[in-house]
Amino acid sequence: MSESEREFPPGFLWGAATAAHQIEGSPLADGAGPSIWTRFAHTPGMMHNGDTGDVACDHYRRWKDDVALMRELGLQAYRFSVSWSRILPAGTGAVNQKGLDFYSRLVDELLANDIEPLLTLYHWDLPAALDDRGGWLNRDSADWFAEYASVLYRALDGRVRKWVTLNEPWVITDGGYLHGALAPGHRSRYEAPIASHNLMRAHGAAVKAYRELGEHEIGLVVNIEPKHPATDSAEDAAAVRRAHAYMNEQYLHPALLGHYPAELKEIFGDAWPDWPAEDFELIKQKLDFVGINYYTRCVSKAAESYPLNTGVVRQPMGTYTETGWEVFPQGLTELLLWFKQTYGDLPVYITENGAAFFDPPTADTDPATGQRRVRDPLRTDYLRKHIGAIHDAIQAGVDVRGYMLWSLMDNLEWSLGYSKRFGMVHVNYTTQERTPKDSARWYSQVIASNGRSLTDPLPY
Numbered sequence: 429m430s431e432s433e434r435e436f437p438p439g440f441l442w443g444a445a446t447a448a449h450q451i452e453g454s455p456l457a458d459g460a461g462p463s464i465w466t467r468f469a470h471t472p473g474m475m476h477n478g479d480t481g482d483v484a485c486d487h488y489r490r491w492k493d494d495v496a497l498m499r500e501l502g503l504q505a506y507r508f509s510v511s512w513s514r515i516l517p518a519g520t521g522a523v524n525q526k527g528l529d530f531y532s533r534l535v536d537e538l539l540a541n542d543i544e545p546l547l548t549l550y551h552w553d554l555p556a557a558l559d560d561r562g563g564w565l566n567r568d569s570a571d572w573f574a575e576y577a578s579v580l581y582r583a584l585d586g587r588v589r590k591w592v593t594l595n596e597p598w599v600i601t602d603g604g605y606l607h608g609a610l611a612p613g614h615r616s617r618y619e620a621p622i623a624s625h626n627l628m629r630a631h632g633a634a635v636k637a638y639r640e641l642g643e644h645e646i647g648l649v650v651n652i653e654p655k656h657p658a659t660d661s662a663e664d665a666a667a668v669r670r671a672h673a674y675m676n677e678q679y680l681h682p683a684l685l686g687h688y689p690a691e692l693k694e695i696f697g698d699a700w701p702d703w704p705a706e707d708f709e710l711i712k713q714k715l716d717f718v719g720i721n722y723y724t725r726c727v728s729k730a731a732e733s734y735p736l737n738t739g740v741v742r743q744p745m746g747t748y749t750e751t752g753w754e755v756f757p758q759g760l761t762e763l764l765l766w767f768k769q770t771y772g773d774l775p776v777y778i779t780e781n782g783a784a785f786f787d788p789p790t791a792d793t794d795p796a797t798g799q800r801r802v803r804d805p806l807r808t809d810y811l812r813k814h815i816g817a818i819h820d821a822i823q824a825g826v827d828v829r830g831y832m833l834w835s836l837m838d839n840l841e842w843s844l845g846y847s848k849r850f851g852m853v854h855v856n857y858t859t860q861e862r863t864p865k866d867s868a869r870w871y872s873q874v875i876a877s878n879g880r881s882l883t884d885p886l887p888y
Contacts, residue, residue, distance in 0.1 A: 441830030443505030461517030468611035479845030509551035519558035649719035719779030724753035782834035
């Protein structure tokens with residue numbers, strides 16, 4: 429394939445992504461309130477190695493240097509999230525101006541460096557004060573979220589022109605309310621549907637508030653993946669339908685079509701409520717784009733497991749990342765085509781895509797140059813193939829407008845602590861030294877060439 433055939437459309441937005449609790453550190457600084465992740469991380473036994481986000485990447489203090497690094501790498505956009513409890517320590521009510529000022533300075537610095545901010549309102553860190561009032565199980569959570577969102581709209585809209593309501597509601601509920609592996613650590617078949625529904629109501633309320641206060645673009649980010657049957661049996665086909673509805677359609681259907689997939693009633697049984705029709709009028713708001721987070725596919729078989737009665741089949745010839753996810757780039761093209769066929773020509777951003785592979789805790793010194801270096805050929809190969817898969821989808825007619833690599837830097841991988849490194853920039857957690865990995869230098873070339881360098885020989 430020639431260089432011109434791999435070039436991306438004019439205006440395609442190249443960037444990277446992070447989340448507040450994963451990189452900022454100083455979670456209680458300058459009047460901030462605790463979040464459910466502050467509480468969860470300090471609960472014994474919940475985090476790998478007892479890790480917390482108290483320091484993380486110290487971005488709260490090093491943000492200006494981090495923006496300079498983004499500019500050095502040539503990023504055109506930066507997707508980040510705001511800590512709700514920095515803005516409203518009690519979740520509602522009084523605004524903490526120092527917290528708001530932090531994000532205002534960050535946005536100004538990004539713009540001064542020609543980097544477009546893509547702001548996510550909620551990336552999993554609910555204020556602990558609201559969790560004490562029921563959190564996402566409380567129907568008032570939709571109003572709480574709209575209040576918080578409106579504070580940010582008034583302060584930042586115009587400087588921020590791309591907004592996201594929720595990041596990955598599936599993970600919030602599956603990990604936080606059904607299986608207990610993530611904050612707030614609940615395990616309840618009855619709570620998970622309620623939390624999911626209230627998250628979608630909150631999404632709708634925040635979009636509605638934006639239409640009254642904002643003048644630019646707002647969307648929703650979901651994590652979705654192809655579901656493939658392990659065999660051609662009817663049982664495995666049914667297992668795939670359930671898994672697909674549960675992960676891929678549970679949030680997109682109500683947001684874009686105004687209803688849940690029918691399989692959810694089968695999946696949850698008597699734990700699935702009958703929702704008021706007016707709720708869907710709130711949930712289904714006009715969106716300007718959808719963000720898709722893609723990491724892997726899932727090969728499924730029928731099995732005894734709650735709630736899906738499905739099992740995952742590891743592929744004997746597959747390549748797997750440190751998190752146990754199969755490397756399957758063609759699944760991204762498949763997924764994007766499915767999205768277009770199901771929901772129409774709504775613009776799409778790939779808002780997360782990346783991989784955890786083994787990286788050493790400290791960078792090496794390259795004897796040839798004397799510079800610090802981290803060699804990560806597996807990550808570079810992963811990114812090259814997935815960005816190529818996006819181009820294939822664009823060629824097939826999908827309106828993909830940007831790519832946000834996950835992640836800008838190594839960070840707290842939630843309950844896995846610091847044991848998994850996703851960053852294109854290496855972080856020495858002892859010294860906080862940042863070292864762009866080989867994948868970051870490669871990605872810089874992709875950005876500079878608008879994708880043409882994808883066909884160049886890899887630098888190893």
